[in-house]
Amino acid sequence: MNTYGFGLIVILFCFGLAGGYVGKVKGSSFIVWFLISFCIPFIGLLTAVLYRYENQELRRQCPRCHRVVKLYDAVCMRCGYELEFPDVAIAPEAQLRDGVTR
Numbered sequence: 001m002n003t004y005g006f007g008l009i010v011i012l013f014c015f016g017l018a019g020g021y022v023g024k025v026k027g028s029s030f031i032v033w034f035l036i037s038f039c040i041p042f043i044g045l046l047t048a049v050l051y052r053y054e055n056q057e058l059r060r061q062c063p064r065c066h067r068v069v070k071l072y073d074a075v076c077m078r079c080g081y082e083l084e085f086p087d088v089a090i091a092p093e094a095q096l097r098d099g100v101t102r
């Protein structure tokens, strides 16, 4: 491999790491965001930065299978139950974690 190609790989790798880290901080998968940022640098990293914080979303429990799903989900991911907008929401994971440490 020539010097230019190697340099490019290093740059892409850095983008991958940055994107993966941002994704992980937001409660998403490190590997997924690493691959996205590695394959499409700039855009992938930008997407990771703009992506919503998975662990700061309000949650609620499915009335049929009792799985905890995100508040914005219209259908339960496990049993396919159609969810109406709930009266009560469960606090986001990030808030619960903060509550434990404080």
Ligand SMILES: [Zn+2]
Residues within 6 Å of the ligand: 062, 063, 064, 065, 066, 067, 076, 077, 078, 079, 080, 081
């Ligand atoms: Zn369900």
